[in-house]
Amino acid sequence: MKIAVPTRGNSVDDHFGQCEMYSIYTVYEKKIFDKETLPSPQGCGCKSNIASVLQEKGVKIMLAGNMGAGAMNILNMHGIEVVRGCSGNTDKLIELYIKGFIEDSGIGCSHHENGAEHQCSH
Numbered sequence: 141m142k143i144a145v146p147t148r149g150n151s152v153d154d155h156f157g158q159c160e161m162y163s164i165y166t167v168y169e170k171k172i173f174d175k176e177t178l179p180s181p182q183g184c185g186c187k188s189n190i191a192s193v194l195q196e197k198g199v200k201i202m203l204a205g206n207m208g209a210g211a212m213n214i215l216n217m218h219g220i221e222v223v224r225g226c227s228g229n230t231d232k233l234i235e236l237y238i239k240g241f242i243e244d245s246g247i248g249c250s251h252h253e254n255g256a257e258h259q260c261s262h
Contacts (some may be wrong), residue, residue: 141167143237144199144220145230147177152226152233154205162190163230164197170238172231192217203233203242 146153146159153159157179166174178197181190194202197220202215203226212222225245226233236242 141201142197143167143201143228143234144157144201144204145203145233146180146205147230149179150229150231151179152203152205152228152230155205156207156211161195164194164199166245167234167238169222172238175231191215191220195219200236203237 143165145163145165146156147153147163148160159179159256162178164176164178165172178193191214195214201222201223203223205224206227207222207224212224215222223237223242223244226242233242
């Protein structure tokens with residue numbers, strides 16, 4: 141299974157569409173076997189081709205902080221399940237996810253709708 145995380149430095153970037161890169165983890169039998177990085181195309185995540193690129197790389201899950209409905213729908217259409225409300229160090233996040241401690245917050249990001257930043261709960 142491959143899991144992608146929008147990343148800035150070594151932490152989850154809270155803004156999917158403006159992340160520095162994507163960390164892509166290959167997980168097998170609840171262990172991390174590989175980690176690679178993919179530079180992020182700049183711009184809104186729902187308008188870039190990142191969903192198809194991640195799909196081609198075999199990504200099935202994205203652990204993210206904030207994400208608007210448009211980006212989430214496009215990822216879902218490419219067979220990528222989105223888990224929102226994630227934060228912190230990406231390596232530790234993957235370990236927690238593998239152990240079953242990470243669940244979707246159910247909260248999206250609405251900053252595109254009214255121009256104001258909206259913080260998602262963690």
